[in-house]
Amino acid sequence: MMRPLQTQTSLSRKLVILLITLFVVLVAVLVSVHQLEVFSVPQHGGWERDMPEHLDDMSKSVDTNKLLRDKARQARQLSQQRKQKEREAQQQMEEEQPPLNVLLFYADDWRHDTMGAAGNPIVKTPFIDALAKEGVRFTENCVTTSICWISRATLYTGQYLARHHFEMLGRGRTIMKDGKMTDMKLEVPANETIYSLMKKKANYFVGHAGKLGLWIDHEQYLGKGSFDFFVDEDGWHWRDIGGKKIHITNKNTGDALRFLKMWESKGKLAKKPFFLNVAYFATHAVDGDTRQYLPQNESMVMYENDTIPIPATATEEAWQKMPYFFRPRNEGRTRWGWRFDTPEKHQMMMKNYYRMASEVDTSVGIILKELEMQGQLNNTLIIFTTDSKY
Numbered sequence: 001m002m003r004p005l006q007t008q009t010s011l012s013r014k015l016v017i018l019l020i021t022l023f024v025v026l027v028a029v030l031v032s033v034h035q036l037e038v039f040s041v042p043q044h045g046g047w048e049r050d051m052p053e054h055l056d057d058m059s060k061s062v063d064t065n066k067l068l069r070d071k072a073r074q075a076r077q078l079s080q081q082r083k084q085k086e087r088e089a090q091q092q093m094e095e096e097q098p099p100l101n102v103l104l105f106y107a108d109d110w111r112h113d114t115m116g117a118a119g120n121p122i123v124k125t126p127f128i129d130a131l132a133k134e135g136v137r138f139t140e141n142c143v144t145t146s147i148c149w150i151s152r153a154t155l156y157t158g159q160y161l162a163r164h165h166f167e168m169l170g171r172g173r174t175i176m177k178d179g180k181m182t183d184m185k186l187e188v189p190a191n192e193t194i195y196s197l198m199k200k201k202a203n204y205f206v207g208h209a210g211k212l213g214l215w216i217d218h219e220q221y222l223g224k225g226s227f228d229f230f231v232d233e234d235g236w237h238w239r240d241i242g243g244k245k246i247h248i249t250n251k252n253t254g255d256a257l258r259f260l261k262m263w264e265s266k267g268k269l270a271k272k273p274f275f276l277n278v279a280y281f282a283t284h285a286v287d288g289d290t291r292q293y294l295p296q297n298e299s300m301v302m303y304e305n306d307t308i309p310i311p312a313t314a315t316e317e318a319w320q321k322m323p324y325f326f327r328p329r330n331e332g333r334t335r336w337g338w339r340f341d342t343p344e345k346h347q348m349m350m351k352n353y354y355r356m357a358s359e360v361d362t363s364v365g366i367i368l369k370e371l372e373m374q375g376q377l378n379n380t381l382i383i384f385t386t387d388s389k390y
Helices: 003-034 044-050 055-061 064-096 126-134 148-157 194-201 218-222 248-267 297-301 316-320 331-339 343-373
Strands: 101-107 174-177 180-183 205-210 229-232 238-241 244-247 274-279 380-386
Touching: 101 343, 126 343, 126 380, 148 194, 194 205, 194 218, 194 274, 205 248, 229 248, 238 248, 244 248, 248 274, 248 343, 297 343, 331 343, 343 380
Parallel strands: 101 274, 101 380, 205 229, 205 274
Antiparallel strands: 174 180, 238 244
């Protein structure tokens, strides 16, 4: 029973001895190989000796800062050359393509949502809606001072009330000057107004058709010689002209068409683009007339069967919640009483207001058609805006 155990022990000892011997031989081989030159690391002195003797001198003679300055100068030159080419291309394009005409439709007291494009489900304004669809609506646009003449002075001068100081209609602000109270009128230099700049700086054929709304001498305060065409219509909806009753919006339209015909025969031949402000009196009410809004007879069938919603804020409860400074004699409250203090009055006033808005829209369509017939529709910047509130 003891013999097999001794044999197994003897084999184990031989195996251990064999493994030790193989390990020692392997170590010896690795040491020998590591000492061969092929694995030796060369000394720096070798490649330094092979370099040209003058290389170090060349390196020392290079001015790195000068190289950087030269590169920067070359980059500036390339940039200037590129900009010059862009300017020349722009100048060539401007010479080949004349400047755009500018047609401004300037409504009066037109509430921001008085058009279908603004989501109004009742009022009909297809031509203005088309302009909005094909162009850009500035939905955050607003006036700083929602009073007719102040807003108009801002448009004509490009300045806020704090700069143009036109506080009161026809007078501006009143200050002590040379020992007496003096009406300052419009205090912006005439040569800085939009009409003067378009005429004398931009070389446009300039016209104004409709409500100026300042009650000042336009030649004195908006620039002498700034107008090729000027018609000021203000303060009425109907009046007798040549023995006929003429509505203000039709008069505005006719004057605008007269200007365009004049430009076609004069300004266009002189290769001048035009600037025209079609300044509607609509949808301004006639102050002092209990009817307030007087649309054209043909428009009276519009909105007959519509019911205009009464705003939630048009209640006595809403009025009582207004801040203390809104007293019954507040001008806004006074005008609200003229127009909206009963449901019946609200319906009548709003329908007539909408009728006048639709009449302005029709006028816009007629004028745009004339532009199209003259081949200028696609060469005209068209703007529709208003002086303020409703």
